[in-house]
Amino acid sequence: MARFSSMRTPLAKVRGLGSAREGTEHFWRQRLTAVSNLFLTTFFVGLVLALQTGTYADVLATLGNPLVAILLIGMMISVSIHMRIGMQVIIEDYVHEEGWKVVALGANTFFTAFIAIASVFALLKIAFGA
């Protein structure tokens, strides 16, 4: 009978993750960070507009404000995760040679991690009194 032709348990089927136990994380994480990016980058653009005439002291005071620092640190983490997944998809689509693919995927992780670490460090340094 067709009903019993599958070796999968009903729970495994409804989870739909296959034998690797994963697969939807990238999709879901990309959507979640897209939502947070939408709000956080909108805040950021407003901040840039407000700060464009500011002096160095104004910029430091604004970036050092706890609420601003929290939102910007959140933005950089969210953006970096989103960038890493997005670029990974592009690399996997266009780089077919195995060696170059590994190099490109590694470089993608290093670049996005570097952007996140550098930005978060700078924001923390300003917030804690540069």
Add this chain to the structure above:
Amino acid sequence: MAELQTKVARPLSPHLQIFRPLMTMVMSIVHRITGSALYVGTAFFAWYLVAAASGPEAFATASWFFGSIIGQLILFGYTWAWIHHALGGIRHFIWDTGHGYGVEARNWLAKATLVGSVSITILIWIVALIVR
């Protein structure tokens, strides 16, 4: 007869350049291009933050760059890439709910994204110039 004829001209599935460009297809490609541009551009933002954290001299250099013609052009392009990618993302959210897959709907969404991204970008820069 163990040797196989390997150079048979088998049909290949056609790649991108064989198709007439469709609105949705072009928008999909532009979504990737703007995403890649935003990706590279974050280096400028990280530079700005590190400069601000480093001291007045580094900050002055970064401020000078972003105030220069090249800097302003980059910021203008970046604004558009950001808005376009963000609106494209909203389009994807609509598709995620199972809506907007019809011919008319998807073409309308594509056009709305394009018109929206250009007009919002110009609006932001008008505000920027007024505030300045």
